[in-house]
Amino acid sequence: MATQYLKRASKTPETETATAQKVVNEMLHEIETRGEAAVREYAKKLDKWDGDIIMTPAQIDQGIKDVPASVKADIEFAAQQVYDFALAQRRSLEDFSTELYPGVTAGQRVIPVNVVGCYAPAGRYAHIASAYMGVATAKAAGVKSIIACSSPFRGGGMHPYVLYAFKAAGADTIMTLGGVQAIATMAYGLFTGKPADVVVGPGNKFVAEAKRTLFGKVGIDVFAGPSEVAVIADETADPYIVASDLVGQAEHGHESPAWLFTTSKALADEVMGLVPKLIEDLPPTARDAAYCAWRDYGEVVLCDTREEVVEVSDRYASEHLEVHTADLDWWLANLTCYGSLFLGEETTVAFGDKASGPNHVLPTKGAARYSGGLSVHKFVKTLTWQKMTRDAAKRIGEVTARISRLEGMEAHARTADDRLRKYFPNETFDRGEPVQV
Numbered sequence: 001m002a003t004q005y006l007k008r009a010s011k012t013p014e015t016e017t018a019t020a021q022k023v024v025n026e027m028l029h030e031i032e033t034r035g036e037a038a039v040r041e042y043a044k045k046l047d048k049w050d051g052d053i054i055m056t057p058a059q060i061d062q063g064i065k066d067v068p069a070s071v072k073a074d075i076e077f078a079a080q081q082v083y084d085f086a087l088a089q090r091r092s093l094e095d096f097s098t099e100l101y102p103g104v105t106a107g108q109r110v111i112p113v114n115v116v117g118c119y120a121p122a123g124r125y126a127h128i129a130s131a132y133m134g135v136a137t138a139k140a141a142g143v144k145s146i147i148a149c150s151s152p153f154r155g156g157g158m159h160p161y162v163l164y165a166f167k168a169a170g171a172d173t174i175m176t177l178g179g180v181q182a183i184a185t186m187a188y189g190l191f192t193g194k195p196a197d198v199v200v201g202p203g204n205k206f207v208a209e210a211k212r213t214l215f216g217k218v219g220i221d222v223f224a225g226p227s228e229v230a231v232i233a234d235e236t237a238d239p240y241i242v243a244s245d246l247v248g249q250a251e252h253g254h255e256s257p258a259w260l261f262t263t264s265k266a267l268a269d270e271v272m273g274l275v276p277k278l279i280e281d282l283p284p285t286a287r288d289a290a291y292c293a294w295r296d297y298g299e300v301v302l303c304d305t306r307e308e309v310v311e312v313s314d315r316y317a318s319e320h321l322e323v324h325t326a327d328l329d330w331w332l333a334n335l336t337c338y339g340s341l342f343l344g345e346e347t348t349v350a351f352g353d354k355a356s357g358p359n360h361v362l363p364t365k366g367a368a369r370y371s372g373g374l375s376v377h378k379f380v381k382t383l384t385w386q387k388m389t390r391d392a393a394k395r396i397g398e399v400t401a402r403i404s405r406l407e408g409m410e411a412h413a414r415t416a417d418d419r420l421r422k423y424f425p426n427e428t429f430d431r432g433e434p435v436q437v
């Protein structure tokens with residue numbers, strides 16, 4: 001396969017994993033052992049926060065009192081888009097029952113989990129959109145108790161717009177806590193007495209590792225760490241728009257990969273020329289992040305054919321994937337690994353990040369090979385049930401007894417025997433040879 005790296009990264013999304021895991025394991029051990037006291041210590045040490053953890057209604061009102069009406073309107077619009085998309089997802093999931101064999105009825109119920117924890121990051125930027133991405137989706141799923149956490153913003157309390165977004169989307173409890181200590185608090189039910197059944201939300205490498213480590217004790221949405229973007233572009237693409245979209249996501253942080261996969265050398269050359277200029281033109285926080293991200297993680301891959309591009313792109317399984325090419329339907333039909341797909345120049349990752357509707361909490365580090373992003377599905381359980389008539393137990397009971405004995409499981413077999421004997425005392429059945437060992 002003829003692929004050529006016109007720019008190769010010195011780091012991969014896995015580069016920082018081991019360091020983060022070490023920090024997270026130590027913190028989780030401390031929090032598991034010493035509980036709320038350890039959480040308060042980390043909040044003070046890492047985020048300079050020693051105020052209340054759970055916000056009272058009066059503190060919430062005070063925190064949002066100066067949010068301008070126009071900001072409220074934008075947040076409400078975007079939160080509604082996310083809620084409506086999630087509600088459409090919820091409606092696509094149906095309870096059903098079916099007769100599998102005469103007299104054997106089985107079905108599924110789709111029901112929400114009881115308690116969820118939603119995290120919205122606020123280290124480098126105030127992630128207003130992440131606040132409604134989690135909470136509005138949990139609300140659409142029908143979750144009764146939604147606990148929301150975001151870190152104190154730059155040494156102060158919770159950012160007022162993040163707070164407003166939590167409240168507008170319908171959070172029941174709001175806590176001023178960031179990072180590992182927030183994720184652990186929600187998972188263990190510290191301060192609230194309500195351990196979350198599922199903890200969701202994006203975050204930096206520490207947040208993502210904390211969720212990964214706690215998975216099992218608590219459900220999680222997906223490994224949603226430092227943002228990634230990939231753009232697929234052919235000779236029909238606009239190099240300026242492509243470069244702008246790569247830089248648009250590289251501003252997330254030092255560890256945010258931006259990848260270009262293309263069949264056009266001319267386009268690749270133009271984009272590589274433009275990206276540093278666009279980065280140079282950014283304000284300081286964004287410039288610093290995007291500069292390091294492009295330097296360490298940026299890649300440009302040139303392929304001969306679009307089939308090769310699909311292969312490369314599926315291997316990277318980027319969190320966000322934009323396609324700027326002719327024949328968009330072909331790409332939609334052929335690409336299989338991405339967190340969310342943005343087809344055509346008219347849409348862009350930022351639209352999905354903030355306001356279009358499909359969720360922006362998405363898989364990173366290759367997790368898109370096996371999972372999509374946050375959706376209503378992550379907040380519901382598909383539970384199965386069954387019942388049967390006595391007549392149906394005849395056939396099912398016989399097969400069960402025989403298979404149980406073939407497995408060496410005599411006690412299982414006897415539960416079937418008992419029923420056959422009780423319901424059909426005058427009949428004989430082939431129930432297999434009793435297990436002797």
Ligand SMILES: NC(=O)C1=CN([C@@H]2O[C@H](COP(=O)(O)OP(=O)(O)OC[C@H]3O[C@@H](n4cnc5c(N)ncnc54)[C@H](O)[C@@H]3O)[C@@H](O)[C@H]2O)C=CC1
Binds near residue numbers: 224226
């Ligand atoms: N995959 C996805 O769906 C999304 C990912 N993101 C990503 O979320 C991330 C947000 O990161 P941040 O701005 O940092 O906010 P954050 O809220 O995730 O992290 C801030 C917290 O990190 C903790 N922390 C900082 N340094 C630490 C250290 N040395 N040891 C232990 N804990 C430490 C602090 O407690 C602080 O509260 C970005 O990487 C962004 O790309 C954002 C939105 C969506």
Ligand SMILES: O=C(O)[C@@H](O)CS(=O)(=O)O
Binds near residue numbers: 130202226228353
């Ligand atoms: O990684 C992501 O999903 C982010 O790009 C979302 S946001 O830009 O932080 O809203």
Ligand SMILES: [Zn+2]
Binds near residue numbers: 252
């Ligand atoms: Zn983004």
